[in-house]
Amino acid sequence: xxxxxxxxxxxxxxxxxxxxFNGVGVKSPICQSSSSLKMETMDDLEVLAxxxxxxxxxxxxLGLSRSNFxxxxxxxxxxxxxxxxxxxxxxAMFAFVGYLATANGAHFDWAMTMDGTKFPDTxxxxxxxxxxxxxxxxxxxxxxxxxxxxREVNSEKHYMRGGKPGExxxxxxxxxxxxxxxxxxPLGKARKQTDEEKANGLVKExxxxxxxxxxxxxxxxxxxxxxxxxxxxxxxxPYAGEVMAPLSKSILPHIPFP
Numbered sequence: 505x506x507x508x509x510x511x512x513x514x515x516x517x518x519x520x521x522x523x524x525f526n527g528v529g530v531k532s533p534i535c536q537s538s539s540s541l542k543m544e545t546m547d548d549l550e551v552l553a554x555x556x557x558x559x560x561x562x563x564x565x566l567g568l569s570r571s572n573f574x575x576x577x578x579x580x581x582x583x584x585x586x587x588x589x590x591x592x593x594x595x596a597m598f599a600f601v602g603y604l605a606t607a608n609g610a611h612f613d614w615a616m617t618m619d620g621t622k623f624p625d626t627x628x629x630x631x632x633x634x635x636x637x638x639x640x641x642x643x644x645x646x647x648x649x650x651x652x653x654x655r656e657v658n659s660e661k662h663y664m665r666g667g668k669p670g671e672x673x674x675x676x677x678x679x680x681x682x683x684x685x686x687x688x689x690p691l692g693k694a695r696k697q698t699d700e701e702k703a704n705g706l707v708k709e710x711x712x713x714x715x716x717x718x719x720x721x722x723x724x725x726x727x728x729x730x731x732x733x734x735x736x737x738x739x740x741x742p743y744a745g746e747v748m749a750p751l752s753k754s755i756l757p758h759i760p761f762p
Contacts, residue, residue: 524567534613540664540708541546543577543582543583543665543666544582544583544586545578545579545580545582546569546570546582547570549562549582554711555707556707556711557711559731568581568585568740569581569582569585576664577589580664580665583662583663583665583666583667583669584663584664585665585671586663586670587663587669587670589669589710589713589714590669590670590709590710590713591670592713592717593710593712593713593714593717594670594709594713596713596717596719596720597712597716597717599716599718599720600719600720600723602629602640603629603723604721606626606627606628606629606661607627607628607740607741608627609627611623611624611625611632613704615694616636616637616640617637617639617640621637623738627741628741628743629723630727630743630745630747631743631745633750634745634753641750641751654673654675655672658673658674659671660673670706670709683698683717692740704732715760722736723736723740724747725740726740726744727740727741727742727743727747728743728747730742
C-alpha cells in the first residue's frame with residue numbers, strides 16, 4: 505500500500521526529466537517534432553468522458569486539462585495527465601488487491617531474506633510494509649525506477665509527443681529472452697483482440713483504476729483516522745504510523761540531515 509504511494513511519486517518524477525538522447529547516441533522519441541503526430545485534444549477528452557460514464561460529465565474542477573504544464577502545449581499537458589491517471593490507476597489496483605489479500609491473512613510462506621527471515625505474518629497491511637527490511641524496500645524502489653526509465657526511453661513515441669498514454673514497450677530479447685514477461689500481455693492474448701475489443705478494454709481499465717484509487721485512499725483514511733469512512737468503521741484495522749511517509753520507520757531515520 506505504501507509502496508503504491510511512493511511508486512506514484514517515482515513514476516511522476518521521471519516524466520519531469522525527459523532526455524534528448526537515450527544514452528547510446530540515439531535521439532529519444534520525446535524530441536520528435538509534434539507536427540506530424542496525433543495529439544489528444546479537449547474534444548477527445550469529452551468523447552472519452554462520455555464512454556467512461558455517460559451519466560457523470562467530464563470532471564476537472566481545477567482545470568488541469570486546460571493548463572500548459574512547464575511551458576508545454578495544451579495537447580502535451582493532456583498527454584501527461586492521461587499517462588498519470590492510467591499509471592496511478594494501475595498502481596492503485598495493485599494496492600487495493602494487495603491490501604485485501606494481506607488483511608485476510610495471505611502472505612508468502614517462505615523466507616524473505618537470506619538469513620531465513622519469513623515474510624511478515626500480519627493482517628495489518630501498513631504494518632506488513634514496516635516489517636520489510638530496508639534492503640528489500642530499496643530493491644522494490646530500484647525495480648520501479650527501472651520500469652519507469654525503460655518506458656521513458658523505449659516507447660516509439662512519448663506520451664507528451666503523440667504516443668499512447670499507458671503504453672509500455674515490450675522487453676527486448678536481450679533483456680528478457682522470449683518476451684514471456686512483457687507487461688500487460690504476458691500470454692499474448694491482447695495481440696489477438698480486435699481494435700474494438702482493445703478500446704473497450706482501455707475504458708474498463710480506466711474505470712477500474714479510478715475506483716481503485718478511491719478504494720485505497722478510503723482504506724488509508726480509515727486506518728489513520730478511525731471513523732472517517734463510516735462504511736469501513738470497524739473493518740479496517742487502525743494504524744499509528746505515517747501512511748504518507750513510507751520510509752519513516754526505516755531508512756529515513758538513519759539519514760543524517762543537516
